[in-house]
Amino acid sequence: MDLLSQLNEDLKTAMKARNKLELNVIRSLKTGVMNEKIELGHDLTPDEEVTVVSRGLKQRKESLTEFEKADRQDLADDTKAEIAIVEKYMPAQMSEDEINNVVKETAQQVGATSKADFGKLMGAVMPKVKGKADGKLVNQAVKNLLS
Template sequence: MSLKQRLDEDVKAAMRARDRERLGTLRLITAAIKQREVDERIVLDDAQVLAVIDKMVKQRRESITQFDAAGRTDLADKERVELAILQEFMPEALGEAEIEQLVTDAIAASGAQSARDMGTVMAQLRPKVQGRADMADVSRRVKARLGA
Protein backbone atom coordinates (compact mmCIF):
# COMPACT_ATOMS: atom_id res chain seq x y z
CA MET A 1 0.00 0.00 0.00
CA SER A 2 1.39 3.41 -0.94
CA LEU A 3 1.69 6.20 1.59
CA LYS A 4 -1.11 8.16 -0.06
CA GLN A 5 -3.43 5.15 0.16
CA ARG A 6 -2.47 4.62 3.79
CA LEU A 7 -3.23 8.27 4.51
CA ASP A 8 -6.64 7.97 2.86
CA GLU A 9 -7.45 4.88 4.92
CA ASP A 10 -6.30 6.61 8.12
CA VAL A 11 -8.48 9.64 7.32
CA LYS A 12 -11.49 7.35 6.96
CA ALA A 13 -10.66 5.54 10.18
CA ALA A 14 -10.26 8.84 12.06
CA MET A 15 -13.62 10.01 10.71
CA ARG A 16 -15.31 6.81 11.87
CA ALA A 17 -13.65 7.07 15.30
CA ARG A 18 -14.54 10.78 15.53
CA ASP A 19 -10.94 11.56 16.45
CA ARG A 20 -10.83 15.29 15.67
CA GLU A 21 -7.14 15.91 16.45
CA ARG A 22 -5.93 13.02 14.32
CA LEU A 23 -8.34 13.84 11.51
CA GLY A 24 -7.20 17.46 11.45
CA THR A 25 -3.55 16.51 11.20
CA LEU A 26 -4.21 13.90 8.52
CA ARG A 27 -6.14 16.46 6.52
CA LEU A 28 -3.20 18.87 6.82
CA ILE A 29 -0.94 16.19 5.35
CA THR A 30 -3.28 15.39 2.46
CA ALA A 31 -3.75 19.10 1.75
CA ALA A 32 0.03 19.65 1.61
CA ILE A 33 0.42 16.69 -0.74
CA LYS A 34 -2.39 17.86 -3.03
CA GLN A 35 -1.03 21.42 -3.01
CA ARG A 36 2.36 20.20 -4.21
CA GLU A 37 0.74 17.97 -6.85
CA VAL A 38 -1.29 20.88 -8.18
CA ASP A 39 1.62 23.33 -8.07
CA GLU A 40 3.99 21.01 -9.92
CA ARG A 41 1.32 19.25 -12.03
CA ILE A 42 2.59 15.80 -11.06
CA VAL A 43 1.45 12.81 -9.03
CA LEU A 44 3.73 12.34 -6.04
CA ASP A 45 5.32 8.97 -5.41
CA ASP A 46 6.13 7.63 -1.94
CA ALA A 47 9.56 9.32 -1.81
CA GLN A 48 8.05 12.71 -2.66
CA VAL A 49 5.22 12.20 -0.15
CA LEU A 50 7.87 11.41 2.46
CA ALA A 51 9.65 14.65 1.59
CA VAL A 52 6.42 16.60 2.17
CA ILE A 53 5.84 14.90 5.53
CA ASP A 54 9.51 15.41 6.48
CA LYS A 55 9.14 19.13 5.80
CA MET A 56 6.03 19.22 8.01
CA VAL A 57 7.94 17.41 10.79
CA LYS A 58 10.71 20.03 10.65
CA GLN A 59 8.13 22.81 10.80
CA ARG A 60 6.53 21.28 13.89
CA ARG A 61 9.87 20.89 15.64
CA GLU A 62 10.75 24.53 14.98
CA SER A 63 7.32 25.65 16.19
CA ILE A 64 7.65 23.62 19.39
CA THR A 65 11.00 25.25 20.12
CA GLN A 66 9.60 28.73 19.53
CA PHE A 67 6.41 28.13 21.52
CA ASP A 68 8.36 26.70 24.45
CA ALA A 69 10.69 29.72 24.41
CA ALA A 70 7.68 32.05 24.44
CA GLY A 71 6.03 30.14 27.28
CA ARG A 72 3.08 29.02 25.15
CA THR A 73 2.84 25.43 26.36
CA ASP A 74 -0.72 25.11 25.06
CA LEU A 75 0.41 25.70 21.48
CA ALA A 76 3.57 23.63 21.94
CA ASP A 77 1.47 20.69 23.18
CA LYS A 78 -0.78 20.94 20.11
CA GLU A 79 2.29 20.87 17.87
CA ARG A 80 3.66 17.84 19.77
CA VAL A 81 0.43 15.94 19.09
CA GLU A 82 0.67 16.78 15.38
CA LEU A 83 4.35 15.80 15.37
CA ALA A 84 3.55 12.40 16.86
CA ILE A 85 0.94 11.76 14.17
CA LEU A 86 3.29 12.89 11.40
CA GLN A 87 6.04 10.62 12.66
CA GLU A 88 3.76 7.59 12.27
CA PHE A 89 4.21 7.95 8.52
CA MET A 90 7.96 8.38 8.59
CA PRO A 91 10.24 5.36 8.18
CA GLU A 92 12.24 4.16 11.15
CA ALA A 93 15.07 6.56 11.98
CA LEU A 94 18.64 5.51 11.26
CA GLY A 95 21.07 5.02 14.12
CA GLU A 96 24.39 6.82 14.45
CA ALA A 97 26.39 3.82 13.24
CA GLU A 98 24.11 3.32 10.23
CA ILE A 99 24.47 6.95 9.19
CA GLU A 100 28.25 6.78 9.53
CA GLN A 101 28.35 3.61 7.42
CA LEU A 102 26.17 5.17 4.70
CA VAL A 103 28.40 8.26 4.62
CA THR A 104 31.53 6.09 4.37
CA ASP A 105 30.00 3.99 1.58
CA ALA A 106 28.83 7.04 -0.38
CA ILE A 107 32.24 8.71 -0.18
CA ALA A 108 33.94 5.50 -1.34
CA ALA A 109 31.42 4.89 -4.14
CA SER A 110 31.68 8.44 -5.48
CA GLY A 111 35.45 8.64 -5.15
CA ALA A 112 35.10 11.99 -3.38
CA GLN A 113 38.38 13.60 -2.39
CA SER A 114 37.54 17.11 -1.22
CA ALA A 115 34.71 19.44 -0.28
CA ARG A 116 34.13 20.13 -3.98
CA ASP A 117 32.78 16.59 -4.31
CA MET A 118 30.23 17.07 -1.53
CA GLY A 119 27.33 17.48 -3.97
CA THR A 120 27.88 14.08 -5.54
CA VAL A 121 28.14 12.41 -2.14
CA MET A 122 24.94 14.09 -0.91
CA ALA A 123 23.15 13.12 -4.13
CA GLN A 124 23.97 9.48 -3.42
CA LEU A 125 22.96 9.73 0.23
CA ARG A 126 19.69 11.66 -0.16
CA PRO A 127 17.49 8.76 -1.40
CA LYS A 128 18.87 6.45 1.30
CA VAL A 129 18.45 8.78 4.27
CA GLN A 130 15.55 11.06 3.29
CA GLY A 131 13.05 11.01 6.12
CA ARG A 132 15.20 8.64 8.17
CA ALA A 133 17.85 11.12 9.30
CA ASP A 134 18.30 14.87 9.62
CA MET A 135 19.82 15.98 6.32
CA ALA A 136 21.67 18.87 8.01
CA ASP A 137 23.35 16.36 10.33
CA VAL A 138 24.26 14.11 7.39
CA SER A 139 25.66 17.12 5.53
CA ARG A 140 27.82 18.07 8.54
CA ARG A 141 29.18 14.53 8.73
CA VAL A 142 30.06 14.49 5.02
CA LYS A 143 31.67 17.92 5.30
CA ALA A 144 33.76 16.79 8.26
CA ARG A 145 34.88 13.65 6.43
CA LEU A 146 35.85 15.56 3.30
CA GLY A 147 37.81 18.10 5.32
CA ALA A 148 35.74 21.13 4.47
Protein backbone atom coordinates in the same frame (compact mmCIF):
# COMPACT_ATOMS: atom_id res chain seq x y z
CA MET B 1 -1.36 1.00 -0.28
CA ASP B 2 -0.30 4.47 -1.39
CA LEU B 3 -0.09 7.39 1.01
CA LEU B 4 -3.31 9.06 -0.15
CA SER B 5 -5.33 5.88 0.43
CA GLN B 6 -3.74 5.46 3.86
CA LEU B 7 -4.54 9.07 4.75
CA ASN B 8 -8.17 8.63 3.65
CA GLU B 9 -8.55 5.50 5.80
CA ASP B 10 -6.95 7.18 8.81
CA LEU B 11 -9.11 10.25 8.25
CA LYS B 12 -12.25 8.12 8.49
CA THR B 13 -10.95 6.45 11.65
CA ALA B 14 -10.12 9.80 13.25
CA MET B 15 -13.56 11.15 12.36
CA LYS B 16 -15.28 8.18 13.95
CA ALA B 17 -13.10 8.53 17.06
CA ARG B 18 -13.73 12.29 17.13
CA ASN B 19 -10.00 12.88 17.52
CA LYS B 20 -9.68 16.53 16.46
CA LEU B 21 -5.89 16.75 16.69
CA GLU B 22 -5.30 13.68 14.54
CA LEU B 23 -8.05 14.80 12.16
CA ASN B 24 -6.38 18.20 11.64
CA VAL B 25 -2.94 16.68 11.08
CA ILE B 26 -4.22 14.12 8.59
CA ARG B 27 -6.19 16.76 6.71
CA SER B 28 -3.07 18.92 6.56
CA LEU B 29 -0.99 16.05 5.14
CA LYS B 30 -3.71 15.11 2.68
CA THR B 31 -3.94 18.71 1.49
CA GLY B 32 -0.17 18.78 1.00
CA VAL B 33 -0.28 15.58 -1.04
CA MET B 34 -3.17 16.81 -3.17
CA ASN B 35 -1.53 20.20 -3.79
CA GLU B 36 1.72 18.51 -4.81
CA LYS B 37 -0.20 16.16 -7.13
CA ILE B 38 -1.92 19.12 -8.80
CA GLU B 39 1.30 21.10 -9.05
CA LEU B 40 3.22 18.24 -10.64
CA GLY B 41 0.32 17.11 -12.79
CA HIS B 42 0.64 13.39 -12.06
CA ASP B 43 0.20 10.83 -9.30
CA LEU B 44 3.01 11.08 -6.80
CA THR B 45 5.83 8.56 -6.64
CA PRO B 46 6.70 7.14 -3.20
CA ASP B 47 9.73 9.47 -3.06
CA GLU B 48 7.56 12.50 -3.79
CA GLU B 49 5.09 11.38 -1.09
CA VAL B 50 7.94 11.12 1.43
CA THR B 51 9.04 14.63 0.44
CA VAL B 52 5.57 16.04 1.19
CA VAL B 53 5.36 14.28 4.57
CA SER B 54 8.90 15.26 5.55
CA ARG B 55 8.09 18.88 4.67
CA GLY B 56 5.14 18.75 7.10
CA LEU B 57 7.33 17.15 9.76
CA LYS B 58 10.05 19.77 9.33
CA GLN B 59 7.52 22.61 9.66
CA ARG B 60 6.18 21.15 12.89
CA LYS B 61 9.69 20.65 14.33
CA GLU B 62 10.53 24.28 13.54
CA SER B 63 7.28 25.39 15.21
CA LEU B 64 8.12 23.29 18.25
CA THR B 65 11.49 25.01 18.58
CA GLU B 66 9.84 28.43 18.37
CA PHE B 67 7.15 27.53 20.91
CA GLU B 68 9.77 26.27 23.35
CA LYS B 69 11.83 29.46 22.91
CA ALA B 70 8.71 31.53 23.63
CA ASP B 71 7.95 29.39 26.70
CA ARG B 72 4.56 28.33 25.30
CA GLN B 73 4.34 24.84 26.76
CA ASP B 74 0.68 24.42 25.78
CA LEU B 75 1.47 24.91 22.09
CA ALA B 76 4.66 22.85 22.37
CA ASP B 77 2.71 19.89 23.77
CA ASP B 78 0.19 20.03 20.92
CA THR B 79 2.99 20.25 18.37
CA LYS B 80 4.77 17.23 19.90
CA ALA B 81 1.55 15.24 19.52
CA GLU B 82 1.28 16.40 15.88
CA ILE B 83 4.88 15.33 15.24
CA ALA B 84 4.12 11.85 16.59
CA ILE B 85 1.17 11.56 14.20
CA VAL B 86 3.17 12.74 11.17
CA GLU B 87 6.04 10.36 11.98
CA LYS B 88 3.66 7.41 11.46
CA TYR B 89 3.68 8.25 7.74
CA MET B 90 7.46 8.53 7.44
CA PRO B 91 9.70 5.60 6.53
CA ALA B 92 11.73 4.08 9.38
CA GLN B 93 14.52 6.45 10.38
CA MET B 94 18.17 5.43 10.14
CA SER B 95 20.35 5.23 13.24
CA GLU B 96 23.48 7.37 13.60
CA ASP B 97 25.66 4.34 12.87
CA GLU B 98 23.76 3.63 9.64
CA ILE B 99 24.09 7.29 8.61
CA ASN B 100 27.83 7.25 9.35
CA ASN B 101 28.24 4.07 7.26
CA VAL B 102 26.41 5.61 4.29
CA VAL B 103 28.52 8.78 4.59
CA LYS B 104 31.77 6.79 4.71
CA GLU B 105 30.82 4.63 1.72
CA THR B 106 29.73 7.64 -0.31
CA ALA B 107 32.91 9.57 0.60
CA GLN B 108 34.98 6.70 -0.79
CA GLN B 109 32.86 6.58 -3.96
CA VAL B 110 33.13 10.32 -4.70
CA GLY B 111 36.66 10.72 -3.36
CA ALA B 112 35.79 13.28 -0.68
CA THR B 113 38.70 13.84 1.70
CA SER B 114 38.71 17.49 2.80
CA LYS B 115 36.31 20.19 3.96
CA ALA B 116 36.33 21.55 0.40
CA ASP B 117 34.45 18.40 -0.67
CA PHE B 118 31.59 19.05 1.78
CA GLY B 119 29.05 20.13 -0.86
CA LYS B 120 29.95 17.31 -3.22
CA LEU B 121 29.59 14.71 -0.45
CA MET B 122 26.31 16.13 0.90
CA GLY B 123 24.93 16.19 -2.65
CA ALA B 124 25.79 12.51 -3.07
CA VAL B 125 24.57 11.36 0.38
CA MET B 126 21.20 13.13 0.62
CA PRO B 127 19.47 11.26 -2.23
CA LYS B 128 20.51 7.95 -0.61
CA VAL B 129 19.00 8.81 2.79
CA LYS B 130 16.07 10.95 1.64
CA GLY B 131 13.19 10.63 4.10
CA LYS B 132 15.09 8.07 6.16
CA ALA B 133 17.47 10.42 7.97
CA ASP B 134 17.33 13.93 9.36
CA GLY B 135 19.38 16.38 7.29
CA LYS B 136 20.98 17.82 10.43
CA LEU B 137 22.31 14.39 11.43
CA VAL B 138 23.65 13.79 7.93
CA ASN B 139 25.26 17.25 7.91
CA GLN B 140 26.96 16.51 11.27
CA ALA B 141 28.17 13.08 10.09
CA VAL B 142 29.70 14.62 6.95
CA LYS B 143 31.39 17.37 8.99
CA ASN B 144 32.81 14.80 11.42
CA LEU B 145 34.19 12.67 8.61
CA LEU B 146 35.79 15.55 6.71
CA SER B 147 37.35 17.30 9.72
